[in-house]
Amino acid sequence: MISYFKGDPSAHVMQYVKGKVAREGSGLSFYYWPRTTSVVSVPLNTADADFVFNEITANFQSVIVQGQxxxxxxxxxxxxxxxxxxIQPKTKAYLSHDPPRLATRVTNLVQEVMRTEIQRLSLEDNLRKGADLARSTLERLQKMPDLSSLGVEIVNVSLTAVKPTxxxxxxxxxxxREALLKKADQAIYNRRAVAVEQERKIQENQMATDIALEKEREQLVGLKASNMMQEAEAEAKAIGAKLAPYQKMDPSMITAMGFMSMGENAAKIGSITITPDLLSELLKKPPK
Known part of the structure; x- marks a missing residue:
């Protein structure tokens, strides 16, 4: 009984009749005789091969690499x-377990290349350079003749996790965590050092201000003292000028002038006491 096969557009279909290729192409459709026909369908769309590797780094540390x-x-x-x-033409189910093995072979090649890349780097570099590791692995895979011999092309390699044990x-x-604590302690120390330095500058500024004030005060005191001395000298000179005429006068005359002044201001004087010594001094005759 003749049957009809309609291929998927994303598959390369080959019709074998009695062991020879009768026709082939993408999305091929045809009538066939089931007893003498075999149908091969190779998918052309991209496929993903997930992987999880446990490898050793350059410093002999285990690292777990997970990606696709x-x-x-x-x-x-x-x-x-x-x-x-x-495939079974009606159900399009594969007749063998070979198709999934292609992803396994690709994964093995990815691991082979990635192992070389991982072993060149230390654990810390592997943890930090996940993107570089994926890019270098992709570049090497695209140049591998083993993949060309399989008829496969690597489109992308991505890493979802690179982590230690x-x-x-x-x-x-x-x-x-210890490094962060040290960094925090250093920051606190730096802040305290800055605060101490600022306090020292404030104290120095205050001291400089006090010194300037004291110098100004010293100048002011010196100026006041000089002014007071000048005033005293001027007053002494004025008093000396006033008393100069009396220096050549007879003391009794000066005393008489004093009593005369007292008499003129008697209303302002409540009482006056003349001692015998004063009276005898007044009665003395001046020397000739």
Whole structure:
């Protein structure tokens, strides 16, 4: 009984009749005789191969690498010659377990290349340079003849996680936490040092201000003292000028003038006492 097969546009279909290729192409459709026909369908769309590797770094530390490799079949005829991609035409189910093995082979090649890259770097560099690791792995895979011989092309390599073992992770966390604490302590020390320095500058400014004030006060005191001395000298000179005429007068005359002044201001004087000594002094005759 003749049957009809309609291929998917994303698959390269090959019709084998009695062991020979009768027709092939993408999304091929045809009538066929089931007893003498075999149908091979090789997918052309991209596929993803997930991977999780446990590798050793340059400083002999275990690192877990998790990611995904995206690939596509570039040469379907070559792939079909290496793996069995025959399908049941009606259900389009594969008749062998070969198709999933292609992803396994791609994963093995990815691990081979990535192992070389990981072993060149230390644990810390692997943890920090995940993007560089993925890019270098992709570049090397795209140049590998092994992939060309498989008829496969690598489209992308991405890493979702690069992490150490739990024990090493705890140690790294402890070191990082200690570094953060030291950094925080240093920041506190720096702030205190700046505060002390600012306080010292404030005290120096205050001291400089006090010194300037004291110097101004010293100048002011000196100026006041000089002014007072000048005033005293001027007053002494004025008093001397006033008393100069009396220096050549007879003392009795000066005394008489004093009593005369007292008499003129008697209303302002409440009482006056003349002692015998004063009276005898007044009665003395001046020497000739």
């Amino acid at each position: 490799a995206t690939f596509r079949i570039a040469d379907p005829k070559k792939v079909a010659s290496l793996l069995d991609y025959r 739990p024990e090493v992770a705890k140690a790294l966390e402890a070191d990082y």
